[in-house]
Amino acid sequence: MADLYGEIVVIGAGPAGLSAALAAAQSGKSVLLLDDNPHPGGQIWRAGPAVELPVLARRYRQAVAAQKNIRWLHGCKVVALCGTRRLLYEDAQHCGVIEYRRLILCCGARELLLPFPGWTLPGVTGAGGLQAQIKQGLDVRGQRVAIAGSGPLLLAVADTVRRSGGRVVLLAEQAPLRRTARFVGELWRWPGKLRQSVRLVNARYRGDSRVLAAHGESRLDSIEVQEHGRVRRLACDRLACGYGLVPNIELALLLGCRIEQQAVAVNAQQQSSVAHIYAAGECTGVGGSELALAEGAIAGYAASGAPTPMRALRVREHWQRFATAVTTTFRLDPSLKSLATAQTVLCRCEDVMLGQVAGQADWRSAKLASRCGMGACQGKVCATAARYLFDWPLPPPRAPLTPARIETLLCCMARESDV
Numbered sequence: 085m086a087d088l089y090g091e092i093v094v095i096g097a098g099p100a101g102l103s104a105a106l107a108a109a110q111s112g113k114s115v116l117l118l119d120d121n122p123h124p125g126g127q128i129w130r131a132g133p134a135v136e137l138p139v140l141a142r143r144y145r146q147a148v149a150a151q152k153n154i155r156w157l158h159g160c161k162v163v164a165l166c167g168t169r170r171l172l173y174e175d176a177q178h179c180g181v182i183e184y185r186r187l188i189l190c191c192g193a194r195e196l197l198l199p200f201p202g203w204t205l206p207g208v209t210g211a212g213g214l215q216a217q218i219k220q221g222l223d224v225r226g227q228r229v230a231i232a233g234s235g236p237l238l239l240a241v242a243d244t245v246r247r248s249g250g251r252v253v254l255l256a257e258q259a260p261l262r263r264t265a266r267f268v269g270e271l272w273r274w275p276g277k278l279r280q281s282v283r284l285v286n287a288r289y290r291g292d293s294r295v296l297a298a299h300g301e302s303r304l305d306s307i308e309v310q311e312h313g314r315v316r317r318l319a320c321d322r323l324a325c326g327y328g329l330v331p332n333i334e335l336a337l338l339l340g341c342r343i344e345q346q347a348v349a350v351n352a353q354q355q356s357s358v359a360h361i362y363a364a365g366e367c368t369g370v371g372g373s374e375l376a377l378a379e380g381a382i383a384g385y386a387a388s389g390a391p392t393p394m395r396a397l398r399v400r401e402h403w404q405r406f407a408t409a410v411t412t413t414f415r416l417d418p419s420l421k422s423l424a425t426a427q428t429v430l431c432r433c434e435d436v437m438l439g440q441v442a443g444q445a446d447w448r449s450a451k452l453a454s455r456c457g458m459g460a461c462q463g464k465v466c467a468t469a470a471r472y473l474f475d476w477p478l479p480p481p482r483a484p485l486t487p488a489r490i491e492t493l494l495c496c497m498a499r500e501s502d503v
C-alpha cells in the first residue's frame with residue numbers, strides 16, 4: 085500500500101487537468117496530478133506510436149514536468165472514496181488512499197454510442213474510439229472507412245484516417261446541412277476554428293444522414309445509410325460511429341457534487357456545490373480543448389486561493405460561446421432513438437437486448453431485471469445510451485467506478501477500520 089497526499093489533487097491530465105495543475109502550482113502548494121493513461125494529454129493530446137503531438141501539448145507537458153511541486157502519477161485511476169477527503173486509487177502495482185485539502189475534477193468526457201442493428205460487429209467502433217486506436221498504432225492503410233454520428237470530432241477523425249492511409253468512403257452527419265452551414269458562417273468569430281474547418285473539409289461529408297445498420301458475417305462488410313430520406317448500401321471495412329460526447333460525472337456524483345444538464349455544476353470560479361471541490365473541462369460540459377484549458381486555469385487559481393487573472397475569464401467566455409454554438413448545431417434528432425430494435429444488443433459486455441429493458445422505469449430497475457451494466461465497462465456505454473433512449477433519470481452513483489482488484493477494495497476497508 086502506498087498512501088499519498090496532495091494539498092491540491094487534480095484528477096485527469098487532459099488539457100483541463102494540465103492547465104489546472106500548472107495554475108495551482110504557482111502558489112507553491114503541493115499538487116498531485118493523476119490520470120489513468122500512461123501519458124498526460126487526455127483525449128485530444130493522446131500520445132502513441134503514431135502521434136506527433138502539437139506544439140501546445142508538448143509545451144504543457146514540459147511545463148508540468150519542470151514544476152517541482154507537481155507530482156505526476158500515470159496509469160493510476162481513482163476507483164472509489166475512502167472516507168472524508170480521501171480517494172481510493174490503484175495502478176498496475178499499487179493501491180492506496182490519496183488525501184487532499186482541495187480537489188479539482190478534470191475527468192473529461194466520453195463518446196455517446198447509440199445502439200443500432202449490427203453495432204457490435206468487429207470493425208465497428210466509436211468515432212473517437214477509432215481515432216484513439218489509430219494513435220496507438222492501428223493500421224488502416226488501404227481500408228475503406230465510413231465515419232458517422234454527429235459533431236466536429238467526425239471531421240477530425242476523417243482527417244486522421246486519411247493521413248494514416250485509410251480511405252474515407254462516407255462522413256455521415258445527422259445534423260441537417262442548413263444548420264451546419266449556418267455554424268460555418270459564424271466561425272469568423274473563432275478564426276482558428278475557421279482555418280481548421282477549411283483544412284478538414286471532406287468531399288464525402290453528407291448532412292442529414294445516418295447509419296441504419298451494419299452488416300457482415302463475422303466482421304463488418306457493409307452498412308445501410310439513410311441520406312436525406314434515401315436508403316443505400318455501402319461496402320466498407322470499418323465504421324466509426326459516435327453521437328457526440330457526454331461528461332464523465334460519476335466521480336463527482338460519488339462526491340455529492342450537484343449535477344445540472346448532465347454535467348458537474350460549477351460557479352464562476354469553477355467551484356462545485358461542495359466547497360472544497362472544483363471542476364473544469366468537459367466534465368462540466370462539452371466545449372473543446374480551448375475551453376478546457378481556460379477553465380482548468382481558473383479552477384487551479386481558485387483552488388489555491390489565488391485571484392483569477394481577468395484574461396482567463398475573458399478567454400473562457402469566448403470559448404463558452406463557441407461551445408453553445410456547437411451544442412445547438414449538433415443537437416441530436418429524436419428519431420435517432422428508434423435506430424435500435426427490441427433485438428438490438430444494448431449491453432455488449434453482457435449481451436442484453438434492448439427489448440429486455442425497454443419497459444423499465446429507470447436504470448436501477450433495468451439492472452434488477454437483467455445483467456445490463458454488469459460487465460467490464462460497468463455501464464459506461466449502455467447506461468449512457470439507455471439514459472438517452474428512454475429519458476431515464478441519472479442513476480445513483482455506485483463504487484467502484486471501474487473494476488478494481490480485491491486487494492484495492494480491502495485496502496480501503498483496512499484504512500476505514502483504522503480511522
Ligand SMILES: Cc1cc2nc3c(=O)[nH]c(=O)nc-3n(C[C@H](O)[C@H](O)[C@H](O)COP(=O)(O)OP(=O)(O)OC[C@H]3O[C@@H](n4cnc5c(N)ncnc54)[C@H](O)[C@@H]3O)c2cc1C
Pocket residue numbers: 095096097098099100101118119120121125126127128129160161162163190191192193194195212213215216237240241329332335364365366367371372373374376485
Ligand atoms: C475518444 C475521444 C477522442 C477525442 N479526440 C479529439 C480530437 O482528436 N480532437 C479534438 O479537438 N477533440 C477530441 N476529443 C474531445 C476532447 O475530449 C476535448 O476537446 C478535450 O480533450 C477535453 O479536455 P479535458 O481535459 O476536459 O478532458 P480529457 O482530455 O478527456 O481528459 C480527461 C482525463 O481524465 C482521465 N480520468 C477520468 N476519470 C479518471 C479517474 N477516475 N481516474 C484517473 N483518471 C481519470 C481520463 O482518462 C482522461 O485522460 C475527443 C474526445 C473523446 C472522448
